[in-house]
Amino acid sequence: MYLELIGLYVYSYLAGSIPTPYIIAKVVKGIDLRQYGSGNVGGSNVIQQLGKGWVAPLALVEFLLKGLSPVVLGFILRASPLFLIAPLLALAGNNWSVFLRFQGGRGLMVVCGMLIALVPLLFVIGIAVYLIGWRISRSSAVWALTAVGLLPIIAFVTGGYLVVDWLGLLAGLSGETLTPVPLGEVVGISWFCLVILVIVILKRTLSNSMAFPMEMSKRKVLFNRVFRDRDFDDRTAWLSRGPE
Structure with missing residues (x-):
């Protein structure tokens, strides 16, 4: 049982860590999403940089592989309630990917996938x-x-x-x-x-x-990050950023 759980945990984190938005942006446009727009390696930045047409294939991977599969595998293995840690590890992998030096997206598509399954x-x-x-x-x-x-x-x-x-x-x-x-x-x-x-x-x-804009207080930046999911007050300026 413990070996199955450990295997499920490792699978979930590594599956979650696959940086699907980053890969799509690299293949389609040759850019690093972390250097453009919000810097978020997620669906919203994919839409901003590549267009809405890439949402469907992205969502398919995020929902099925990262969100749904850890829950389904937990049910199949008939693991103890501790299997609920698996989808959380997938979410952590998406947000702090081992393949992107522990950077990543926000994981909302992953959350949707795990809730649909659970x-x-x-x-x-x-x-x-x-x-x-x-x-x-x-x-x-x-x-x-x-x-x-x-x-x-x-x-x-x-x-x-x-x-x-x-x-x-x-x-x-x-x-x-x-x-x-x-x-x-x-x-x-x-x-x-x-x-x-x-x-x-x-x-x-x-x-x-964790770099903060020099012209803004850290308190203001943290408020914007938590509630607005950006550093700047001006959303247009935030989304139009490019490589420095």
């Missing part, structure tokens, strides 16, 4: 919060953080009826008795989502460089 109804609620907020404010960074931040709360207050026992929910709609999952499992999923939130905030805070 708690699909929670994913539906989270994506709905994000899309509604984005539609109103057009602020992607703020509402992505808000949606992720609400996940552990939603997971706990709704319990097994909505979050974990989603197959049971469907059975309940067909007229059968719906029984919630044990409280321990609900709390486990809530903690799992809380760790996701911590990883997301940590990545935003550290970014891919």
